[in-house]
Amino acid sequence: MSEAIDLSIGIDIGGTKVAGGLVDVDGNVVARARRDTPHRSTRPKVVEDTIVDTVEELREAAGEAPVVAVGIGAAGFVAADRATVVFAPHLSWRHEPLRDALARRIDVPLFVDNDANAAAWAEWRFGAAEDESTVVMITLGTGIGGAILIEGEVIRGRYGIAGEFGHMQVVPAGHRCECGNRGCWEQYASGNALVREARTLVVAQSPMATDLIDRVSGDPANLTGPLVTEAAREGDQTSIELLADVGSWLGVGIANIAAAIDPGLFVIGGGVSAAGELLLGPARDTYRRQLTGRGYRPEARVVAARLGNEAGLIGAADLARREVVGS
Structure with missing residues (x-):
């Protein structure tokens, strides 16, 4: 770790885990740390404590090499100031001044961004979206995150909240979402949706779910997406x-986004994307059937993220480092 200027820390805060990494200029993760995400009912300071502990562990891993910046990728609506989490459906943040709160405890330049923005940046810089001019990133985890990247710039919108595709309504009066609305896309195409439907079958002791029932010893609480x-x-x-x-619901949402943004590439990341073609095959099929002007327009490619679950922390670290060193 002799090239000290190359080191930055990325923290990816999701609905179930806080993942951190010490990242070099080439996007390589040279040290890792992980914590469970505190329950959404806990005070914001508990989440801050978790972030600080993770950062301290990674700074120790850096040894004598200084860390030039810390980037936080938060699963929530981050204001245009890249300092405030306006709203987080899966956490207790409401107009939370996260950057300022952490800056009182971490003596390194800090930057906050949406976690999907960070993941999209990482995939464009180091992964599946290299050399693509117009990219949409969809992250499938506890919920759905999204990001837009055009000509090497993350498009955050006037108020910083662009790309929150997971809360587009796809089913009027559908399933209640944690954001407070009904029928949001993430209620049908996320890890939570997958587990909810599987648990319904297990609770009902459906003969179609015999394999799943055996895997969880009959206890639906043990059922997970993986x-x-x-x-x-x-x-x-x-x-x-x-x-x-x-996957089919994923394809419906992708077709809607294509109608609005017309990207050249959709990158699908997050934990659920580990299912690979079991998910992406049905998504592509539905996307092609639902696409406006199908048969008469170019179709965006739909590919799996290359950086896996570490895209968010890599992107957060690289965005923060670039703010400090300028490249």
Whole structure:
């Protein structure tokens, strides 16, 4: 770690985990740290404590090499000042001055951004979106995050909240969303949606869910998205169908976004994207069927993120470093 100027820290705050990494100028993660995300009912300071602990662990991992910046990728609506979390559906932040609160405890330049913005930046710089002029990133985790990147610039919107595609309404009067509305896209095409539908079958003791019931010893509380994905990979037809349903809903949303933005590339990331073609195949099929002007217009490619679950922390670190060193 002799090239000290190359080191920055990225923190990715999701609905279930706080992941951190010490990142060099080439996007390589040279040290990692992880904590569970505090429950949404806890005070904001508890989340801040978790972030500070993670940063301190990574600074220790850097040894004598100084860290030039810390980037925070937050799962929520981040204001245009890149300092305030206006609203976080899965956390307790409401107009939370996150950057200022952390700056009192961390003596390194700090920058806050939406986690999907950070992931999109990382994929454009180091991953699946290199050399593409117009990119939309969709992150599928506890909910759905989104980001727009055009000609090497993250498009944040007038108030900093662009790309919150997960809260587009796709089903009027549909499932209640944690944001307070009904029928949001993330209620149908996210990790939570996948688990909800699988648990419904397990609770009902459906004969179609025998494999899943066995995997969780009959306890629906033990059911997780990765477990459903594992079952699908091992040939369980019900799990394959559950992922295909999520993929189909993903395709519906992608077609809507294509009508509005006309990107050249959709990059699909987040934990649910680990299902690969079990998810992306149905998504592409539905996207092509739903696309406005289908058959008469170019179609954006739909690809898996290359950087996996670390895209958010890599992007947050690189964006923060560029704010300090300028390149």
